[in-house]
Amino acid sequence: MPQPEGSDRRERALPSFYKQVYVGITIYDIAEEAGVSIATVSRVFNDNPRVSEGTRAIVQEVAERLGYQPHVSARSLARRQTETISAIVPMLSNYFYAEVLKGLQDRMSASSFDLLVYSAPTLDEIEGQVEKALHRGRSAGVMLFSAPIKGDLERQLQHSDTPVVLVDCYHPGFDSISTDNRLGGEIAAEYLLAAGIREPAVLMANPHSVPASHRMQGFRGALERKGVHLAEDHLVVSSDGYHDGFNEQAGYDGMMTLLEAGIRPDGIFATSDVQAIGAMDALRNAHHSVPEDVQIIGFDDLPIARYLGLTTLRQPMHEMGGRAFDLLMERMAHPESTVAHTVFAPSLVDRHTTRSATLA
Amino acid sequence: MPQPEGSDRRERALPSFYKQVYVGITIYDIAEEAGVSIATVSRVFNDNPRVSEGTRAIVQEVAERLGYQPHVSARSLARRQTETISAIVPMLSNYFYAEVLKGLQDRMSASSFDLLVYSAPTLDEIEGQVEKALHRGRSAGVMLFSAPIKGDLERQLQHSDTPVVLVDCYHPGFDSISTDNRLGGEIAAEYLLAAGIREPAVLMANPHSVPASHRMQGFRGALERKGVHLAEDHLVVSSDGYHDGFNEQAGYDGMMTLLEAGIRPDGIFATSDVQAIGAMDALRNAHHSVPEDVQIIGFDDLPIARYLGLTTLRQPMHEMGGRAFDLLMERMAHPESTVAHTVFAPSLVDRHTTRSATLA
C-alpha cells in the first residue's frame, strides 16, 4: 500500500534482512519539529557560536523532548574522527592490566572517549589484534601493553598514523609509560642483602618478557656490585601456564624445582607478587618458614599483598593508566611533538616476608 | 595551485581544523584500479554470490595490494548495524569481572565483534554508562553486570531495542546469567555445620548488593533449617571502600569488629574470597588459628584461593562470560524469543581453612 507522500521519513520500510536495526530520532526530525534546517541543529550540537540564543534553546528543547542522540557512526564518518580508543592487553584477568585499565578509565571518564579492549594472550596474537585496533576508522588512539616492538609489529605501528602509547614496554619511536624494572630489581637485591641474606635465588617469569628479564637483571647486577653471585641454578625460569609465567603456579613450581634440587636459598626475589604467593605456598608445604628460614620479595604490590604481609616493589598501576591516557591525548593534539617516555620508579613496600633491614 | 582535473580523490585538501584525520584506501580506489564499479567491490567484501569468479579475484588482489580495509563507521552507517558490544562493569580490577570479561572475549574472538568496556563503580553511575552504551549506533548489544534493575534503569533498558544480557543480576524481562547465590550460602552452611561448627558468623558485603544478600540469606536459611540461629551481632555488614565491601579491607574490618566485640565464632562465611582473606589476616594478627580455632569459607574461588588453601564456593566465571556472549548472540538473532535465564550452581572447593567434613 503506497504511503501518503510527505510521510515521516523514519517510516520507510527497512530491508527485511537486517537482523538488528537501529532507527532513531535524527537531526531531520529535530529540524522539522523545531522549524529550522539540519545545519542549524548540527551547529547546536557542535557548540557552534553562530546560532542565536533563541534558536539554540528551541532546538535543545525539541531534542530533549524527542530524546535525540547523535548517531556515533554518522558523526565519525562525517568528522573523520572517532571517539574511541583501543587497548590491547595480554590478559584482562591479570590484576596489573585490570588496574592500569581502571586508571585509564577513571581518567577517561571526564572525556567523551570510549574504551575498546582487545586481548592478546600470546605474542603471536598481538599483530592481529593491533591490526583490528588500527583498522581504518576504528580508534583515535591505541594503547599497547607489554608487547615487544620489533619486526612486523614495529612496521605495522610505524606505518599507521594512529597515535600509539606503549604501556609496560618500550620503543624509542613511541610514547611509552613503564616502571623502572631494573631499578626494582636493584632495590630488591639491596634490601635483601641489607636484611642479611647470603644465598639469593630468583623466581623469574618467561625471559622473553622484557619486564621479567629487566627485573632479574637489575637484581643480579646489584648483587654482583656487592660481591654476591647469583648462581645459575638459583635462577629458575618459568614460562608455564598463562601469561608468561606471571602466575601463582609458576611460582609454586619454581620453588619446588629449587627445593627438589636441594637448594635452600635464604632470600628470594620473585618477578611478580603472584609468583611469590605460589612460592610461599610451596615453602609452607615444605615446612620452611618465612621470613625466618627464607625471606621473599615480590613485585607489583597487589592489594592482596598487604593482607599476606608480602614485601614487594610497588608499581603505581592506577596512575600509570591515567598517565597513559594523558600521553595519548597529548600525542593526538600534537602529532609531531617529540616522543615522551614516562618511567615510574617502583617503591619498596616493607612487610613481613622479609626481616626489616634495620634489624639485620 | 589548482589541481589538474581528474586527480585522485584522496588528494583533496581536508579541512585544516581536523586534529586527527584518517584517510585511506576506499572502495573507489579499488574500483578504479580494478576497473569495476564500487558496487562490485562492495559485493566482493560482502560475499555476495552475484560476482563472477574472475572479477572477485581481481578485486581481492587489488584490495590486498593496496591494503584496503573497510571503514568501520561507514559500514555501520550503511548497514545500520554495529559489530561492537558493550559491557558495563562495576570494577575492572575486581577479579570476578575481569575473568568473566575474559571468558566473554575468548568466545568473542571467533566472531568479528569488538568489546567496549564501561565502568560504573557506584550505583548512580550505572544509568549514565548504560545510556552511553545504548547510545544510538554504538553497540549491537549490551552486557550489564551486577546492577539492580529497577526504577529509571529498568525503564531505560525496556525502552531500548538493543539486546541486553544481565550478568550477576536478575530481572524477569531480560536474559540473564548468574550464580545461584542462595544455594552457595546453603552449601557453605551445611558444610560448616557438618564440620562441627556451633557458632557461625557472616562477613557480608553491602546488603544492597543482591549477590551478597542472597548468599547471606541462603546461609542463614540453611542454618535455621538445621536449628542453628545466626545471631544478629554475628552478622557483620560492610559497605566500605570500593565495590560495596567486596574487598580485603572490608573483611579485615568486619573480623576486627567481631573480635573487638568479644565474639568468637568458630565458623565464618565470607561473601567473597577477598573478604575471607582480609578476615584471615585479622585472625592471624589476633593469634587465632585457622581452621583450628575458626573455620572460614569464602566465595568465588579466585586463583589465589588455591595457594592460600581457602575453602570456597566456586563460580565458573570464565564460562559465565562465554555463555553471556552466546545469550546475546541468541537474542540478536531472535529478538522475540522468550527470555532465558542461565543459573550456575556454585560448587564447593574444599581446602584447608575448614576441617574436612568427613573428619568432623
Next chain:
DNA sequence: GCGTCCACTGTAAGCGCTTACACCAATGAT
C-alpha cells in the same frame, strides 16, 4: 536612501559504504 557589515540560517556536497533497481549480454526455449 543606499551600501556595508554582521549575525544568523539554509542549501548542498560529501564522509565511505550498502543495496534496490536498472541494464545488458548471452543463453536457451519456442
Next chain:
DNA sequence: ATCATTGGTGTAAGCGCTTACAGTGGACGC
C-alpha cells in the same frame, strides 16, 4: 527469429551527520 531468463555489473540513492558557501534581513553609517 523472438522472447523470457539468467548471471553479472553499474547507477544512484541513501545511511545521519558536518560544514563550506551562499544567502537573507536588519542595523548602522553616511
